[in-house]
Amino acid sequence: MHLTLHYLGESDVARMSSALSRLETPAFAMDLRGVGKFASPDGSVTLWAAVVPSPKLLAFHLLTATALAREGFVPEARPYTPHVTVARYGPGAGGEGVDRFLSGHADFALLGLQVTEFGLYSSTFVDGAPSYRREQSFRLS
Secondary structure, three states: OEEOOOOOOOOOHHHHHHHHHOOOOOOEEEEEEEEEEEEOOOOOEEEEEEEOOOHHHHHHHHHHHHHHHOOOOOOOOOOOOOEEEEEEEOOOOOOHHHHHHHHHOOOOEEEEEEEOEEEEEEEEEEOOEEEEEEEEEEEOO
C-alpha cells in the first residue's frame, strides 16, 4: 500500500533524492476515512482508502513539490486527491468482490497514523502489473 505525493515519471533518481533529502519538516498524523475505486478504460479497477486532506498533509505535499520543482519537476495541474492504494484488479477481474469490499468497508476509518518518514520509489511493470522499489527513505523531524 502507498500514498503517492507526486508522480515523477521518468526522472533522475539521484537529483530527486538530493532535493528531497534537504527537506526539514516535522512528523505529523493523518487519518484514513472511507474507501472507493477508480475504474480504468481497459476494465482494470484500483481500490483505495481515502486520506483526509489535513492542512499538515497538504503543506507537506506543497513542500515536496517545491523542492522537486527546483530540479525541473512540473507538478500535475489537477487537484491533489490523497488516497492509499489498497489493491488492483486486472481487466475482468474483481467483479462482485470489488462491490463486496466497497459495501463491507464503507465505514472504514483508521485515525492518527503517524507519518515519520517518506520514500522515493521507482516502478516497473512485471507481467503487466506495477512493481515498486524504494530507492531512498527520508525521516521527518
